[in-house]
Amino acid sequence: MNFGFTEEQNMLREQVRRFMREACDIPRVRELMSTDSAFDGNLWKQISDLGWLGLVIPESYGGLGLKWVDLTVVLEETARGLSPLPLASQALASAAILRCGSADHKANWLPTMASGESICTIALYDEPNWISPDAITLTADAVDDGYEITGVKPFVPDALSAQYYLLAVRGPHGLALAAVTRDQLTVKAQPIMDRTKPTGSVSLDRAVIPADFLLPMTEEDLAYLTDVGAVAVTAEMVGAAEAALTMTSEYAKERIQFGKPIGQYQGVKHRLADIYVDVESFKSLLYYAAWTVDDEPTELPRAISLAKGYASDAFARIGIDGVGLHGAIGFTAEYDIQLYLKRSKWARPMYGDSDYHLDRVASLGGL
Amino acid sequence: MDFEYTAEENAFRNEVRDFLKQNLPPKPERGKGFVTSWLEKVREKGWVGFSWPTDYGGSDGGLIEQAILREEMALAKAPPLGTSFMGLAWVGPGIIQYGTDAQKKKFIPDILDSKVTWCTGYSEPNHGSDLASIQCKAVKEGDHYLVNGQKIWTSGAPWADWIILLVRTDFDVDVKHKGITCLLVPMNAPGVEVKPIENMAGDRHFAEVFFTDVKVPVENRLGEEGQGWMVTVSALANERSSIGEVTQMFDKLDTLKDLVRKTKKQGKPASEDPKVRRTLAMFEAKIAAMKYNGLRYLTKQIKGERLTSETSVNKLHRASLEIEMDDFAVELTGQAGLQLAGGDDAVDGGSWAKASLGWPNVVIGGGTPNIQRNIIAERILGQPKD
Numbered sequence: 001m002n003f004g005f006t007e008e009q010n011m012l013r014e015q016v017r018r019f020m021r022e023a024c025d026i027p028r029v030r031e032l033m034s035t036d037s038a039f040d041g042n043l044w045k046q047i048s049d050l051g052w053l054g055l056v057i058p059e060s061y062g063g064l065g066l067k068w069v070d071l072t073v074v075l076e077e078t079a080r081g082l083s084p085l086p087l088a089s090q091a092l093a094s095a096a097i098l099r100c101g102s103a104d105h106k107a108n109w110l111p112t113m114a115s116g117e118s119i120c121t122i123a124l125y126d127e128p129n130w131i132s133p134d135a136i137t138l139t140a141d142a143v144d145d146g147y148e149i150t151g152v153k154p155f156v157p158d159a160l161s162a163q164y165y166l167l168a169v170r171g172p173h174g175l176a177l178a179a180v181t182r183d184q185l186t187v188k189a190q191p192i193m194d195r196t197k198p199t200g201s202v203s204l205d206r207a208v209i210p211a212d213f214l215l216p217m218t219e220e221d222l223a224y225l226t227d228v229g230a231v232a233v234t235a236e237m238v239g240a241a242e243a244a245l246t247m248t249s250e251y252a253k254e255r256i257q258f259g260k261p262i263g264q265y266q267g268v269k270h271r272l273a274d275i276y277v278d279v280e281s282f283k284s285l286l287y288y289a290a291w292t293v294d295d296e297p298t299e300l301p302r303a304i305s306l307a308k309g310y311a312s313d314a315f316a317r318i319g320i321d322g323v324g325l326h327g328a329i330g331f332t333a334e335y336d337i338q339l340y341l342k343r344s345k346w347a348r349p350m351y352g353d354s355d356y357h358l359d360r361v362a363s364l365g366g367l
Numbered sequence: 368m369d370f371e372y373t374a375e376e377n378a379f380r381n382e383v384r385d386f387l388k389q390n391l392p393p394k395p396e397r398g399k400g401f402v403t404s405w406l407e408k409v410r411e412k413g414w415v416g417f418s419w420p421t422d423y424g425g426s427d428g429g430l431i432e433q434a435i436l437r438e439e440m441a442l443a444k445a446p447p448l449g450t451s452f453m454g455l456a457w458v459g460p461g462i463i464q465y466g467t468d469a470q471k472k473k474f475i476p477d478i479l480d481s482k483v484t485w486c487t488g489y490s491e492p493n494h495g496s497d498l499a500s501i502q503c504k505a506v507k508e509g510d511h512y513l514v515n516g517q518k519i520w521t522s523g524a525p526w527a528d529w530i531i532l533l534v535r536t537d538f539d540v541d542v543k544h545k546g547i548t549c550l551l552v553p554m555n556a557p558g559v560e561v562k563p564i565e566n567m568a569g570d571r572h573f574a575e576v577f578f579t580d581v582k583v584p585v586e587n588r589l590g591e592e593g594q595g596w597m598v599t600v601s602a603l604a605n606e607r608s609s610i611g612e613v614t615q616m617f618d619k620l621d622t623l624k625d626l627v628r629k630t631k632k633q634g635k636p637a638s639e640d641p642k643v644r645r646t647l648a649m650f651e652a653k654i655a656a657m658k659y660n661g662l663r664y665l666t667k668q669i670k671g672e673r674l675t676s677e678t679s680v681n682k683l684h685r686a687s688l689e690i691e692m693d694d695f696a697v698e699l700t701g702q703a704g705l706q707l708a709g710g711d712d713a714v715d716g717g718s719w720a721k722a723s724l725g726w727p728n729v730v731i732g733g734g735t736p737n738i739q740r741n742i743i744a745e746r747i748l749g750q751p752k753d
């Protein structure tokens with residue numbers, strides 16, 4: 001029994017922290033935020049060289065063959081500094097290929113994803129607030145030389161930086177993931193309030209993909225991809241929420257009102273304590289969920305729904321109170337706490353909000 | 368990260384399970400002498416005071432085995448391993464850490480054998496959360512202390528044999544917790560008077576305890592004079608794995624789900640009500656969080672790291688769940704939920720109603736939520752003290 005991290009994982013965490021501090025600090029993040037894609041090829045190259053893009057890709061396909069717990073460490077730490085790099089998208093796309101792809105797909109696509117040469121994203125649902133196979137409406141129709149797709153996939157994460165897209169579609173034989181290249185579609189920025197999470201719609205106009213670019217996806221596959229998506233997002237929530245807590249807690253020690261640091265007033269310190277309780281708690285739930293991905297997959301649905309169900313509302317509240325406890329300065333564009341508020345709003349519906357996940361917990365628990 | 372247990376740990380778990388299979392009959396079949404023989408058997412196994420040193424009758428049990436033991440006992444809904452909860456939880460560990468050899472010989476075996484029960488005399492009428500400013504007075508006169516003052520909320524005082532008592536031996540100190548001393552006092556000593564207090568659930572568990580010129584031999588002082596704060600607070604800080612509590616709470620959640628399944632709300636099955644489903648799921652999330660927080664902290668301890676005050680996190684969850692789960696059941700079942708045992712329409716024998724009046728045991732008894740929040744904010748987050 002050991003619910004902690006290994007020496008290697010602790011070193012990985014240190015490595016990511018150093019990277020964020022030295023190469024991708026908040027001033028740099030803010031520069032990237034002002035562009036549509038928020039992408040930086042140089043930083044992408046660096047993290048490719050560090051191996052982070054191939055963490056969960058098996059060694060036989062050029063990755064490091066590690067586990068989701070390791071990936072969680074990286075996502076937690078990059079999100080602590082609000083990195084806008086499309087790391088989670090790349091990881092989820094590789095998870096999808098590992099799950100739904102053939103041996104050829106894996107051999108052809110995964111090595112360049114692990115090395116960072118290709119940048120890939122994945123988009124599942126066509127409705128922004130509905131997690132269900134029914135929320136996939138884009139269709140792929142059989143034509144002579146493959147499948148033809150016409151329509152729009154909205155709110156695709158990292159749509160502007162990606163070169164390859166895995167789009168969930170309804171094909172002639174059921175659900176599938178269509179592998180589409182950048183030149184086959186039109187990308188349009190869909191700016192959302194969190195500019196560190198660049199989002200866009202992709203539209204396809206009679207785009208034809210080769211027959212073997214349609215990867216069959218069962219409803220179980222879809223559920224799995226949604227669940228690991230939620231693991232990735234919740235890992236990012238842990239890092240970002242902890243950063244918001246640290247920032248607010250440090251501010252409370254320094255800001256003097258009525259002759260005392262505001263952290264001495266219980267209205268402030270007790271809220272900070274409650275935030276600590278929440279972050280500790282959804283962190284523990286998330287670590288367990290991340291562990292189940294590789295080691296106890298049958299437990300994944302319940303484990304991640306407990307974590308994301310708890311985290312979605314808790315982090316949203318932390319974002320709001322983080323700003324509130326700073327007073328007016330927290331409301332300024334210049335101060336960083338507001339960026340975390342926006343991140344919390346982004347994270348809340350991603351791969352299911354608390355209503356979705358808690359209702360699933362109830363169902364899985366026999367209600 | 369792994370949740371595997373070693374072969375020895377699994378063997379230990381099986382040993383506990385086998386023991387329970389053989390020695391724990393279902394409740395209705397437990398005859399008159401059951402508790403006595405149960406206590407003897409678990410004692411023989413070395414499971415009472417399991418983590419205490421073997422020299423003092425314990426088993427030197429490791430942290431993981433201890434957690435396994437607690438978990439299995441809770442899963443089987445086994446009775447406690449001794450009749451003196453406080454004796455086992457903090458009096459014993461306190462004596463082992465600070466007691467003289469004579470005190471260890473005198474007190475430890477009786478705690479392990481359930482021959483004596485202990486109560487805890489810390490709180491006073493004017494000093495609850497602010498425990499360090501207690502006023503109950505002890506003056507040293509030759510070979511004994513003369514104690515005068517009052518304690519209150521002393522759980523189990525009406526039937527306890529001994530009390531672990533905090534007294535003030537020095538009123539002239541710069542830091543208030545410096546003048547505090549810990550004494551071990553028999554409840555039948557002349558001058559000790561117990562007045563039970565009825566609580567809102569109708570029980571008379573706790574009491575006022577008055578001390579009038581009570582003579583306590585110096586040899587019954589635990590630790591040095593003025594060391595009482597450290598002796599008791601560090602004994603309280605003897606944080607234990609919460610796995611037993613978590614198991615009980617999962618069990619309670621299951622019972623709550625059974626209730627929901629057989630209850631209608633606005634004429635429809637309550638189990639279909641979105642708010643009901645969400646509430647139960649959030650209970651589950653918090654209990655699961657307690658479980659995995661607990662395992663994370665246990666892992667830290669196994670690695671030899673000291674916990675600061677992380678366990679306050681689970682105490683806060685426990686406090687809110689303790690209030691909310693029973694209250695939810697009572698609200699769900701309307702007027703019927705308000706009937707106590709014996710009521711003609713009482714729900715589940717009135718057990719939810721009764722439990723909904725019992726939360727102060729947990730929520731106030733072990734340090735209030737506000738005090739836990741202070742602890743987290745000050746000791747973990749480094750906020751200035753009030």
Ligand SMILES: Cc1cc2nc3c(=O)[nH]c(=O)nc-3n(C[C@H](O)[C@H](O)[C@H](O)COP(=O)(O)OP(=O)(O)OC[C@H]3O[C@@H](n4cnc5c(N)ncnc54)[C@H](O)[C@@H]3O)c2cc1C
Pocket residue numbers: 266486487488489490491492493494495496497519520521522523573727728729731732733734735736737738741753
């Ligand atoms: C069922 C039960 C069993 C008990 N058993 C024992 C026992 O066996 N032995 C024993 O010695 N004691 C026992 N106690 C007493 C218990 O330890 C005290 O009740 C507890 O420490 C709180 O003290 P108080 O009741 O005086 O409340 P107070 O300290 O007066 O607190 C009243 C309210 O003020 C709040 N408050 C106090 N200080 C602060 C602060 N600094 N910041 C913010 N809020 C604050 C509290 O949170 C509480 O809500 C028991 C209590 C209960 C309910």
